[in-house]
Amino acid sequence: AQSVTQLGSHVSVSEGALVLLRCNYSSSVPPYLFWYVQYPNQGLQLLLKYTSAATLVKGINGFEAEFKKSETSFHLTKPSAHMSDAAEYFCAALRGTASKLTFGTGTRLQVTL
């Protein structure tokens, strides 16, 4: 069975600092991987996805993620945090037929002045 683990339910960074949100997946076959962002009381918005092409994936809002098979990781980064980045971030893996998603438990990002 496939699982997704996000280390750190809360991450706090200063504005302008590096953002690093961790995600590890468990699968015998590298899956399709996704990062979604959720602002309060809203649905999820896709930030970026890995589909077995380039291992470094660039997304919206300056975010990027690197797929590392040897570490079974897909960490999300942004060089310089902005106040508007404060939100909850979910890592997800595609599994099985019908394109079902398995989500991590999420990481809430706080950006301070």
Next chain:
Amino acid sequence: SQTIHQWPATLVQPVGSPLSLECTVEGTSNPNLYWYRQAAGRGLQLLFYSVGIGQISSEVPQNLSASRPQDRQFILSSKKLLLSDSGFYLCACQREFAYNEQFFGPGTRLTVL
């Protein structure tokens, strides 16, 4: 482009009352549709998915049911709500021309008292 409508946006219901949440999709045809629940402090859990009219698959045993009476309509129901049914319910559809992506609706916040 695809649009997902969910209503109501918020709902407060007493324990034991029935439930009907509706999701409609515009801008695509014959999509896979999904219902997720996000409980407080937890990640997203897939409840049901549908690959076509009248075709419903349940992911976890629960107090809820789903139906798909039309191609772009997905309904989540319960005959008698439990306190544990409280949460944020998200409808999603498979993105057209990007079959490994899911596009999410704005969600319904359900509070069972």
